[in-house]
Amino acid sequence: MGKNLEFSSLLDFYGDMLTEKQREVIKYYYNEDLSLSEIAYNHGISRQGVRDAIKRAEEQLLDMEKKLGLVKKFREMLKGLEEICLEARKIKECNKKFIFSKDIYNCAQEIEKVALELLE
Amino acid sequence: MGKNLEFSSLLDFYGDMLTEKQREVIKYYYNEDLSLSEIAYNHGISRQGVRDAIKRAEEQLLDMEKKLGLVKKFREMLKGLEEICLEARKIKECNKKFIFSKDIYNCAQEIEKVALELLE
Numbered sequence: 001m002g003k004n005l006e007f008s009s010l011l012d013f014y015g016d017m018l019t020e021k022q023r024e025v026i027k028y029y030y031n032e033d034l035s036l037s038e039i040a041y042n043h044g045i046s047r048q049g050v051r052d053a054i055k056r057a058e059e060q061l062l063d064m065e066k067k068l069g070l071v072k073k074f075r076e077m078l079k080g081l082e083e084i085c086l087e088a089r090k091i092k093e094c095n096k097k098f099i100f101s102k103d104i105y106n107c108a109q110e111i112e113k114v115a116l117e118l119l120e
Numbered sequence: 121m122g123k124n125l126e127f128s129s130l131l132d133f134y135g136d137m138l139t140e141k142q143r144e145v146i147k148y149y150y151n152e153d154l155s156l157s158e159i160a161y162n163h164g165i166s167r168q169g170v171r172d173a174i175k176r177a178e179e180q181l182l183d184m185e186k187k188l189g190l191v192k193k194f195r196e197m198l199k200g201l202e203e204i205c206l207e208a209r210k211i212k213e214c215n216k217k218f219i220f221s222k223d224i225y226n227c228a229q230e231i232e233k234v235a236l237e238l239l240e
Binding site (some may be wrong): 013014016017046064067068070073076077080081083084087088090091094095098101103104108109110111114115117118 | 188
């Protein structure tokens with residue numbers, strides 16, 4: 001099986017819903033980039049055992065995203081917030097170039113601040 | 121037990137992770153505002169059975185929020201987006217009152233549009 005990096009995001013969101021053992025194994029695989037054999041050696045289980053544990057964890061992660069769709073929702077949020085930041089910067093630039101309004105600057109600054117905080 | 125409306129939000133987020141029966145009972149209770157007795161009558165189970173099913177579902181919803189914290193995260197997003205909308209409207213007003221810049225208007229309009237779409 002090839003590593004699908006999509007699982008890293010799913011793991012960030014839903015990882016705490018897995019059992020401790022599942023989470024440990026799948027984190028080694030996706031976040032620490034260990035091989036099946038390395039994880040098997042470290043845990044004293046067979047390579048097939050590791051493969052099965054990862055497969056089960058992956059299925060659960062996919063099932064949660066299918067039911068809850070929160071990774072998709074959050075990605076849309078982040079995309080929108082980046083767009084908002086961009087427009088706020090354009091407003092500041094335009095304002096600076098043509099007419100300096102303190103009020104417009106303050107509002108654009110506040111929009112950028114809020115959006116950046118949410119993007120963190 | 122008193123109805124805690126917090127569960128309505130948790131149900132919106134995590135409801136699909138419950139079993140079909142749990143989801144049905146707790147939705148009648150929180151979203152349709154039926155009483156325990158009404159639900160018991162409709163399902164042909166005891167009032168105590170309904171109470172237990174709701175209690176278990178509530179525990180699962182709370183456990184998911186404790187582990188994933190997504191309702192809290194989304195609320196912060198929504199609060200920030202409302203703030204962004206407000207500031208974008210102020211920019212449009214200010215721009216209209218003092219100096220009409222088409223560019224500033226377009227950017228503020230786009231910010232408001234993106235934020236409103238995300239708020240939907």
